[in-house]
Amino acid sequence: EYSDPEMGSGAVKITPAHDFNDFEVGKRHNLELLNILNDDGTLNNNCPEEYAGLDRFEARKLIVKNLKASGFIEKIEDYKTTIPYGDRSNTIVEPYLTNQWFCNAEELAKQAMQVVRDGETKFFPSNWEKTYFQWMENIRPWCISRQIWWGHQIPVWYGPDGKEFCAETEEEAKQLAIDYYKADKIILKRDKDVLDTWFSSALWPFSTLGWPETEKSLDHFYPNSVLVTGFDIIFFWVARMMMMGNKFMAKTPFHTVYVHALVRDEKGQKMSKSKGNVIDPLEIIDKYGADTLRFTLTSLNTPGRDVRLSEQRIAGYRNFVTKITNAYKFAEFKSIYPLENIDITEPKHMFNHWIIHEFQILYRSIKENYQNYYFHEVANQLYHFTWHTFCDWYIELSKNLLDSDDYRQETIFTFHLIFNSLLQLLHPIIPFITEKLWSKNNNSILMTHQWNYTDIAVNESLINQTKDFIEFIEEYRSIEKLFEIKKDDHVLIFSENEQLQSLFEKNQSVLEFLTRKKLSSKPLQAGLKLPFKKYDFIIETNQIDKDKIKNKLMENQRNLQKEKTIIDKNLSNTNFTQRAPKDLIDQNTKRQQSISLELSKIDSILLNL
Numbered sequence: 001e002y003s004d005p006e007m008g009s010g011a012v013k014i015t016p017a018h019d020f021n022d023f024e025v026g027k028r029h030n031l032e033l034l035n036i037l038n039d040d041g042t043l044n045n046n047c048p049e050e051y052a053g054l055d056r057f058e059a060r061k062l063i064v065k066n067l068k069a070s071g072f073i074e075k076i077e078d079y080k081t082t083i084p085y086g087d088r089s090n091t092i093v094e095p096y097l098t099n100q101w102f103c104n105a106e107e108l109a110k111q112a113m114q115v116v117r118d119g120e121t122k123f124f125p126s127n128w129e130k131t132y133f134q135w136m137e138n139i140r141p142w143c144i145s146r147q148i149w150w151g152h153q154i155p156v157w158y159g160p161d162g163k164e165f166c167a168e169t170e171e172e173a174k175q176l177a178i179d180y181y182k183a184d185k186i187i188l189k190r191d192k193d194v195l196d197t198w199f200s201s202a203l204w205p206f207s208t209l210g211w212p213e214t215e216k217s218l219d220h221f222y223p224n225s226v227l228v229t230g231f232d233i234i235f236f237w238v239a240r241m242m243m244m245g246n247k248f249m250a251k252t253p254f255h256t257v258y259v260h261a262l263v264r265d266e267k268g269q270k271m272s273k274s275k276g277n278v279i280d281p282l283e284i285i286d287k288y289g290a291d292t293l294r295f296t297l298t299s300l301n302t303p304g305r306d307v308r309l310s311e312q313r314i315a316g317y318r319n320f321v322t323k324i325t326n327a328y329k330f331a332e333f334k335s336i337y338p339l340e341n342i343d344i345t346e347p348k349h350m351f352n353h354w355i356i357h358e359f360q361i362l363y364r365s366i367k368e369n370y371q372n373y374y375f376h377e378v379a380n381q382l383y384h385f386t387w388h389t390f391c392d393w394y395i396e397l398s399k400n401l402l403d404s405d406d407y408r409q410e411t412i413f414t415f416h417l418i419f420n421s422l423l424q425l426l427h428p429i430i431p432f433i434t435e436k437l438w439s440k441n442n443n444s445i446l447m448t449h450q451w452n453y454t455d456i457a458v459n460e461s462l463i464n465q466t467k468d469f470i471e472f473i474e475e476y477r478s479i480e481k482l483f484e485i486k487k488d489d490h491v492l493i494f495s496e497n498e499q500l501q502s503l504f505e506k507n508q509s510v511l512e513f514l515t516r517k518k519l520s521s522k523p524l525q526a527g528l529k530l531p532f533k534k535y536d537f538i539i540e541t542n543q544i545d546k547d548k549i550k551n552k553l554m555e556n557q558r559n560l561q562k563e564k565t566i567i568d569k570n571l572s573n574t575n576f577t578q579r580a581p582k583d584l585i586d587q588n589t590k591r592q593q594s595i596s597l598e599l600s601k602i603d604s605i606l607l608n609l
Contacts, residue, residue: 007079017097035097056094101145101154101193105243109136112242115252121242124373125303128231128259135235144199151194158189202240205253212248224254226373231259258373261301266310279309291430292318298429299379320383321433324426327391327419328437334402336412337441346457347410351397351510354466357458358389359418366425375429382426390418393470400509416441421453465503468533472500473514475532476539480515482552483544487516494520494527495537531604546609553609557602564595 003012016026017035026033036046043051043059051059067073084093113136115121116129123129145154157165157173159181165188167173177186209218229238238257245253264270265277272278284293296317300307331337347353362385369377398415401407427434427446438446485491493515495501504511508519527538567588570576577585
């Protein structure tokens with residue numbers, strides 16, 4: 001059955017006691033299971049006297065020598081084969097037949113598979129269910145005894161004739177032996193083996209809660225909720241816990257198995273000491289802090305993908321943690337903290353309405369992503385909001401408001417509301433810095449603080465005005481870069497559109513602070529008209545080299561047109577639209593729209609230059 005006529009002599013020896021495949025062949029053909037090895041790898045007395053007691057490797061050499069001397073070897077050829085090595089001893093592992101205790105894993109696996117099929121336990125990502133079923137559907141009897149020094153000792157005692165007595169205690173085993181042998185006193189010897197570590201670990205979800213005694217903790221905490229684990233122990237641990245939980249508790253031990261990614265190096269290679277690519281977390285923590293490492297791993301933990309970790313990425317996220325600290329320092333500098341008693345339920349200024357609205361969107365999204373185990377999305381959304389929306393925009397917008405008698409109190413209230421809420425959302429990922437900053441202005445411990453955020457009514461019109469204002473600042477900065485306008489260059493800004501000009505005038509101090517230019521209160525006769533959304537605005541300056549700007553715009557126009565031609569061709573090609581991934585098609589469509597807007601803007605600027 002296992003011989004290959006094309007290999008060697010075409011014949012094959014069968015050693016059922018020393019090869020897994022041969023063992024199966026031997027069972028099918030009722031071959032004798034003859035063990036020829038001692039525990040130390042020497043040959044035993046089942047071998048000819050000449051070889052008994054020799055080390056296995058020495059015996060092989062002697063056998064070959066004797067076969068040659070007898071003329072039984074025609075030739076010796078090298079060939080590749082798979083030889084198992086011990087991962088710790090680095091020596092060849094020899095299959096060795098011994099008496100062991102086995103568990104009927106096939107029977108235990110039935111209910112453990114059914115609860116997954118019924119959706120009582122789900123894997124995330126769901127593709128790991130396939131791995132789970134591959135193991136469970138092909139499960140073999142489970143050898144649960146081990147010959148090691150530690151572990152739960154096998155609860156089996158042997159009588160004088162080797163009869164086994166399995167019991168919870170030695171007293172119970174003795175009573176079983178007395179009943180069996182019909183004797184008053186029997187000397188028993190306990191099995192020296194211990195249970196497989198994975199067998200003991202399989203009991204963890206309920207044995208740690210007082211089982212088999214029924215206690216409040218067992219009733220309260222079993223079943224557990226979410227198991228977080230690595231894919232490499234889905235069978236060794238997860239499947240075994242599922243089997244034991246359903247067997248002894250009649251309930252699946254957890255409703256979700258969250259399988260996290262494997263952390264690799266920046267090139268996608270598995271970390272190993274021999275490769276020299278191991279990133280020591282303790283060294284990283286000493287250098288960058290535990291919060292930084294935690295946030296980095298969370299942000300990179302995309303479901304279904306391994307994490308490619310590099311020190312450069314970790315260093316980048318250290319800046320994020322610093323950004324949060326600097327936001328608090330700004331609050332201290334502006335005397336926001338320590339917080340005064342402020343009786344405000346709803347702010348009035350549009351900037352405060354806007355940041356509250358943006359946070360409400362963030363909060364709902366974060367909550368949903370936490371529930372769906374998209375932790376990388378949680379981290380990335382918090383990063384973007386904290387760094388860009390809150391620090392880059394709201395703090396800048398609030399500086400003038402904090403110096404205003406009319407809006408200082410409500411801005412302090414808003415800042416405190418958003419910053420404290422951010423600390424709470426960030427706390428599960430970066431607990432140390434958030435706890436430290438929280439403790440500076442709160443009497444409670446953030447880790448145990450009850451979330452108490454509630455939505456505040458916001459004005460949609462004020463929110464949209466703020467969005468327009470921010471977009472204008474961004475647009476002006478891009479124009480300033482394009483026209484190579486310097487910080488100290490004199491520039492006047494004006495819009496003939498009453499709505500846009502009114503927005504400018506209501507926020508003149510903020511506009512002039514963020515653009516470093518002046519707002520004109522009257523039309524500019526010699527100004528340059530520029531497009532902004534459905535409006536126009538005008539800047540007046542003598543610092544523009546129109547010919548240079550025209551050449552730059554026309555070159556940019558040509559490059560964009562070339563790119564658009566390629567995208568248009570792809571999107572009009574049915575082979576591309578039918579075969580390309582949806583993400584790629586969406587990406588091309590968005591870029592097509594973006595280029596069209598950029599080209600339209602360039603046309604408008606060129607027209608007015």
